Amino acid sequence: MSGLARDAAAFKTALHRQDYTSWHSQPPDIVYSQPADTGTGTNVNTQLVYLVNHLKHNGNPMRLQDLAILTNTPVDTDRVLLEKFRAHDRVVHDPKTDLYSYRHDFNVRNKAALLTEIQRQTRKGSGLSVRTLKESWKEAPQAIEELEKEGEVYVTRTLKDGQMRMVFWNEVKPTEEQGGMPVEKAEFHDLWHELEVPNDVDLLKALASEGLQATASAAPAIKHGGVKKKGKKSAPRHRQVRITNTHLKGTIDLSRDYVAPGGK
Known part of the structure; x- marks a missing residue:
């Protein structure tokens, strides 16, 4: 038998041994409403x-x-x-x-709506998380930076990398009409630094002249006498007993221990 004939016979034998049953059958417990491997699990x-x-x-x-x-x-x-x-x-x-x-926590899609929401939350006594606003509107961080430059909001940042954390509405706008403009140095700064803080005694006198008094924590402690020297503690003093049962006077000596007859 030639080599070609032997190869053909071996190929036919391998075909007869091949199991084709798996091509036409599936396990009975497969759920067809869910993919076998979705990458997101089958649960x-x-x-x-x-x-x-x-x-x-x-x-x-x-x-x-x-x-x-x-x-x-x-x-x-x-x-x-x-x-x-x-x-x-x-x-x-x-x-x-x-x-x-x-459904996001805040429905903001533009800069004006963002400022309105910041104002509403600040009036309630709290600011807004920049991360939460970013989840509601991806362009919120850029809009917040613009509002900060315009003086409309205050922004708190992390100490480590300076990332924005919370945003608050600036109620005092930096305008001449509404105030908030920087103060001239000669107008305020110099006058502020020229003020002298009075000592404790003068401060108490000034308060007393206005009918006021310092609080307990602010009032200076006044020491009386010198500091006692450290040393051995003196023996405790025996206080004299005060006799109040005066109606027994003359019959029983109350200054001594009373012992019953027979030592009992």
Whole structure:
């Protein structure tokens, strides 16, 4: 038998030994409503978190079909996942356009709306987190820097790298009409530094002349006498007992210990 004939016979034998059953059968427990390997997991709750996060960072309303393709999840075919997605408190569905968007903490899309929101929060006694504003509007940091240069807001920054942290509304605008302009040095600075703080005694006299008095923490402590020398402690003094039972006087000596007859 030639070499070519031997190779052909070996090839036929290998074909007969090959198992083709796996080509036509699938395990009975495969769920066809979910992809076998999506990259986002097969758990419904895990896929829900991935969908909401994608909608949050996208920033624009999206179609359900586009969400399914971009996140590689069956949100457009899996009824359970779709119901959970629509019921999420951060997901907004517009039935007119059939688009889905993320519900941010603040609905700002321009510089004017941003300033209005900062003013509202500052009047309540608190500022706004720059990070939270950036999540609502990606261009918020640039707008905040512009508002800061215009004197509309105050910004706090981190000590390490100077990143913006909180923003507050500047209620005192740097204008001649509303005040807030820098003060001339000769007008205020020199007068301020020329002021002398009186000593404690003169301060108490000045307060007394106006009918006022210093608080306990501000009043100077007045020491009486010298400082006692450290040494051995003196023996405790015996105080004389005061007899109050005067009606027994003459019958019992109360200055001595009373001992009952028989030593009991």
